[in-house]
Amino acid sequence: MNDKTQSPDQAVETPGNEPRRCGFIAIIGRPNVGKSTLLNHLLRQKISITSRKPQTTRHRITGVHTTSDTQFIYVDTPGLHSNHSRSLNRIMNETVVSVINDVDVILFVVERLQWSPADEQVLKAVAGIPVPVLLIINKVDQVADKTRLLPHIGKLARHNFAEIIPVSALGGHNLEALEETLQHYLPEGPFLFPEEQVTDRSSRFMAAELIREKITRQLGDELPYEITVEIEKFTQDGPVLHIHGLILVDKKGQKQILIGKDGERLKSIGSAARVDMEEVFQTRVMLNLWVKVKSGWADDERALRSLGYIAD
Numbered sequence: 001m002n003d004k005t006q007s008p009d010q011a012v013e014t015p016g017n018e019p020r021r022c023g024f025i026a027i028i029g030r031p032n033v034g035k036s037t038l039l040n041h042l043l044r045q046k047i048s049i050t051s052r053k054p055q056t057t058r059h060r061i062t063g064v065h066t067t068s069d070t071q072f073i074y075v076d077t078p079g080l081h082s083n084h085s086r087s088l089n090r091i092m093n094e095t096v097v098s099v100i101n102d103v104d105v106i107l108f109v110v111e112r113l114q115w116s117p118a119d120e121q122v123l124k125a126v127a128g129i130p131v132p133v134l135l136i137i138n139k140v141d142q143v144a145d146k147t148r149l150l151p152h153i154g155k156l157a158r159h160n161f162a163e164i165i166p167v168s169a170l171g172g173h174n175l176e177a178l179e180e181t182l183q184h185y186l187p188e189g190p191f192l193f194p195e196e197q198v199t200d201r202s203s204r205f206m207a208a209e210l211i212r213e214k215i216t217r218q219l220g221d222e223l224p225y226e227i228t229v230e231i232e233k234f235t236q237d238g239p240v241l242h243i244h245g246l247i248l249v250d251k252k253g254q255k256q257i258l259i260g261k262d263g264e265r266l267k268s269i270g271s272a273a274r275v276d277m278e279e280v281f282q283t284r285v286m287l288n289l290w291v292k293v294k295s296g297w298a299d300d301e302r303a304l305r306s307l308g309y310i311a312d
Contacts, residue, residue, distance in 0.1 A: 022071040023104035023186035028126070030118035033111045034138040038169035039063050039076045042179065046280065047199045047206065048076045062200045064193045070183050071191040075099050100126055105185045106133045108161070112143050113152045123159065132162035132185050136178070141168040204231045207277060211245050211289065214272045218265070219257065227254070240284045243277065248294045255291045266291065 027035045036048035043063045061076040077099050100106055106126055110119050126133050135156060143149055153164050163181055167174040193200075208229040215227060233244035249255050259266045266289055274287045 019188050020069055020071070020190060021183060021186040022073070022189050022191050024073045024075060024102070025105045025107060025182060025186075026075045026077060026099045026103040027107045027109060028077050028100060028122060029109035030116065030122055033109045034169045035109050036061075036076055038107075038109060038136070038138060038167070039074050041169050041172055041175060042072070042074060043198060045198055046276075047201065048209075064197055064199065065179075066191065066193070066195045070186065071193065071195075072179065072182060072186070073192065075103060100129055104131055104187060105182060106131055107136050107182075108133055109136045109138050110156075111139045112137070113148055115152075115156065134163040134165060134178075134181070134185075135159075135161040137164065137166040138169050140166040141171050141173060203281060204234045206280060207231050207234065207243050207273075208245065210276045210280070211247070211269070211273045214269045214276075215247065215258065218269055218272070227258075236283070240286055241277075241281055242286045242288075244288045245273075245290070247289060247291045249291060250293070250295055252293050255293050258291050 027039055029035050039048045039061070040046045040063075043065050045063075047063050048061050063074045063076065065072045065074070106129065108122060108126060137149075137153070137156075140146075140149060149166065153166070156164060162185070165174065165178050165181060167178055169175070199206075208231050211229045212227070215229075227250075228248050230246045230248065231243060232246050233242060235242050247258060249258060257265070258269075260268075270287050270289045274285050277285045277287065
C-alpha cells in the first residue's frame with residue numbers, strides 16, 4: 001500500500017467486449033453491528049478498524065474489490081446515532097447521509113434477531129432513497145436457535161427490502177452469495193479504479209487508524225470517546241518505514257491513562273500497532289508515539305478539518 005490515490009473520475013478501461021459492471025455500495029447501520037468487519041472480509045484485506053466499542057469508524061472509508069467482470073466499490077460509514085451534542089457526532093451523521101445519496105446500492109446491516117429503535121432510525125434515513133436497499137442480517141452464527149431466524153426474516157420482509165441476506169461477516173458465511181446478488185444490482189460500465197487498488201485512503205490514514213484501533217481495543221471504556229491520532233512523520237528509509245504518531249486526548253487524566261505506569265500501556269499499544277502495520281505495508285516499521293492534551297478538539301471545527309473529519 002502507498003500514499004498514492006486515484007480519483008474515481010479517472011475511469012480505467014477494461015479489455016474485451018464482455019460487459020463490465022461497476023458501482024458504489026454503501027454499508028450502513030447502527031453502531032457496532034459489524035459494518036467494518038463485513039467490509040474487511042468482502043475485500044479479503046483489512047482496511048477498516050474494528051473493536052467492540054461503538055463508533056469505532058469515524059470516516060467514510062472506500063474499499064475496492066475487483067473480479068474479472070465486476071468492480072465492487074464499498075463505502076464503510078460511521079454508525080448512525082441520535083447524539084448530536086458534539087460537532088464530531090454531527091459530522092459523522094452528515095457523512096452517512098451524503099454517502100447514501102450518492103451510491104448505486106445500500107447494504108443495511110443489522111445483527112442476529114435484533115431490531116431496535118436505532119435500526120428504525122437507520123431505516124428512516126434510507127426511506128425515499130431511489131436505490132435498492134439490501135438488508136444484511138449479520139452474526140447469524142451466534143443465533144443458538146436457528147428456527148427463529150426464518151420468522152424474524154418474515155417480520156422484516158414487510159419493509160420491502162430488495163433482498164434480505166443472512167451472513168456471518170467474521171466467519172465468512174454467505175459472503176460469496178452476497179456478492180453474487182450485489183453484482184446484479186450494479187450498473188454496466190468501465191472500472192473506476194485500477195484492478196490492484198484496494199482503497200482510496202492513504203497509508204498515512206491507515207497508520208493513524210491502526211493506532212486508534214489498538215487504543216480502543218486495549219483501553220475500551222477506560223478512555224472516553226474524545227481521542228484521535230495524527231501522523232506527523234511517514235517516511236521510508238531503505239527497508240524501514242519510520243512513523244511518528246501523535247495521540248490527542250481531551251484531558252490530562254486521559255493522557256496518564258493512555259501512557260500507563262512507566263509508559264507500559266503506550267508501549268503495548270505501539271507494539272500491537274506496529275505488528276499490523278508491517279503486515280499492511282509489507283515492510284519493517286519503526287513506530288514512535290506521543291500523547292498530547294488538546295481540550296475540546298471534538299467540538300472544534302478547525303481541529304476537525306485539520307484532522308480530516310471535514311473535507312475542505
